[in-house]
Amino acid sequence: MVDPERFRDVMARHAAGVTVVTTAHPSGYHGVTVTAFCPLSLEPPLVLVCIGREQQSHRLLEEATGWVVNLLAREQEFLAEQFAGRAPLADPRFSRIPHHLGLLGIPRIDGCLAWIECRPWARYDGGDHSIFVGEVVALDLGPADDPLIYFDRQYRELAW
Template identity: 35%
Template sequence: MDTPSAKEPSVSKTEFRNAMARVCAPVNVITTRGPAGRGGFTATAMCSVTDEPPMLLVCMNSMSAQCDLFLRNGRFCVNVLSHDHRDLAGHFAGRTSDMEARYAHARWEDMPSGNQALHDAMVSFDCVLADSRRVGTHHILIGEVVGIRVRPDGNALLYFDRDYVHVPTRIGSFGG
């Protein structure tokens, strides 16, 4: 099997972004609160890493004014949004740069780590930062999950083809 050489044409940024737009992903608001202050942003780049110990990762643009805040706080909360959170996703995606205004659009609950969780998120993962790495333009934040809150109902908000979509949840109808 041949290994591509560094001299071969690579995939362009635009080509990659257009391809990734065709990947459906859950929409999340990532929050932090700690000694460095309170912050939050909207992200689709989140996934599980391992279940023993329970860990997940989030990707955050290194050029974000909040990146240092998240790293200094050493903790974050992943709030998986439901379809009724579309406006909230927009606020945390940068519709406003005023952090207090972003938080004013929802109800929040304190988690044991000090993070704040969205009261009616589909699920909230309270994390302590276990590791972080800069890769290209982003930081990968790896968090050990220290608490979970789950909402028993609702439909997930997804992002596909550069737009928000939702897929109705049918709990209890698997395999049928």
């Protein structure tokens, strides 16, 4: 038997870059903080994100015609907290969050390390999560250089 607390403690030892996955829905724009992001394939260009089945964003991604993975910069910790629901989201429609709309009309957050815009490719069962695979339709580097890292339940920065 795997003890759930032990499982969490061990997984907290996995250092991960922090992303915000954005999408557009008739009810408005949406973003969710995600560390379960992984580049998957170059030909065709695919990436994946894993989203908990209970999350609002799970339903939104199931229905979405596209989504953007925004790789957060060190100084964007407040965005990670905001999109994890831990800080009040004063404006869910993004009017106070600097962004530009991408090819698919989805917000690309300004000031990130990079952004990756995807169309849905596949969704796989992952227990209490789903694995959403996206085909990359556009991507580019942003102005930032230093990543926001999540390790041992805390935000960190790289020690160069």
